[in-house]
Amino acid sequence: MNSRRDRNTRTALFDGIEEGGIRSSSSYSHEIDEQENERAIDGLQDRVAILKRLSGDINEEVETHNRMLDRMGNDMDTSRGVLSGTMDKFKMVFEKKSSRSMFTLVASFVVIFLLIYYLTR
Known part of the structure; x- marks a missing residue:
């Protein structure tokens, strides 16, 4: 019984290990770890x-949008200037004493313009 137990213990301890096998399995394990690394x-x-390419694409897109927004801002400033000039002219027209006839002329022009716009649409 004792020899059987010794044999099972010995088999369990040295199962598959030959002389120099401990160093080989350790080296093999180290190679596997290096391969995994x-x-x-x-x-x-x-x-x-991939992240570098993606961040480069995002940078290009942001620069494109910034240029587009700058152009849009410049266009809005130009429109604001034109509208401000038009409003100043309207103020001048309405401040005059003969503003009633001028108002009638402008109102009729706007109504005709809107009528033509809706008919052609």
């Missing part, structure tokens, strides 16, 4: 490259 590093490099 290399694969992980390659995966990280791929992800970093």
Whole structure:
């Protein structure tokens, strides 16, 4: 019974290990770890490259939108200037004593313009 137990213990302890096998399995395990690390590093490099391209694309898109917004702001400033000039002219017209006839003329022009606009639409 004792020899059987010794044999089971010995088999369990030295199962598959030959002389110098401990160093080989440790080296093999180390190689596996290095291979896994290399694969992980390659995966990280791929992800970093993708993120770099993505951030470059985002940067280009942001610059494009900034240029578009600058142009739109300039156009709005120009429109504001034109509208301000028109409003100043209207104020001048309505401040005159003969503003009633001028108001009638402007109102009729606006009504005719709107009528033509809706008929052609």
